[in-house]
Amino acid sequence: MNKKKLITPIVIVLMILLAGTIIYFKNFQPSSEVSEEVAKYIGNHSVLYVQTGCSHCKDQEDLFGENVKYLTIVNCFVESERQKCIDAEIEGTPTWVINGEKYVGVQSIEKLKELTGDK
Numbered sequence: 001m002n003k004k005k006l007i008t009p010i011v012i013v014l015m016i017l018l019a020g021t022i023i024y025f026k027n028f029q030p031s032s033e034v035s036e037e038v039a040k041y042i043g044n045h046s047v048l049y050v051q052t053g054c055s056h057c058k059d060q061e062d063l064f065g066e067n068v069k070y071l072t073i074v075n076c077f078v079e080s081e082r083q084k085c086i087d088a089e090i091e092g093t094p095t096w097v098i099n100g101e102k103y104v105g106v107q108s109i110e111k112l113k114e115l116t117g118d119k
Helices: 003-028 036-044 055-062 065-070 079-087 109-116
Strands: 047-050 073-075 095-098 101-104
Touching: 036 065, 036 109, 047 055, 055 065, 073 079, 095 109, 101 109
Parallel strands: 047 073
Antiparallel strands: 047 095, 095 101
């Protein structure tokens, strides 16, 4: 078989794979960050316990984009905040405490809105 005839289908397949990968990642990235209003509401009605170096904690914070600053966050890795985590009996991070209940793991914005009573 001619090398030129073999290379053309390979190039086409690679281009299709590349296009599909770009479309996939474009569609599955967070489409927009949480509004300031929603972040403030969630922040005023919950506490998020995190730990430096925790990839899931970073994923949770990243869902809020620039508005993460409105959340009430306790970093269990920081010595000055460690006692708060002990007192709250935090066993893993990220953990949300909402209305006295603990929710371990990354929570969707919709779930947090539901749990905090934000409509």
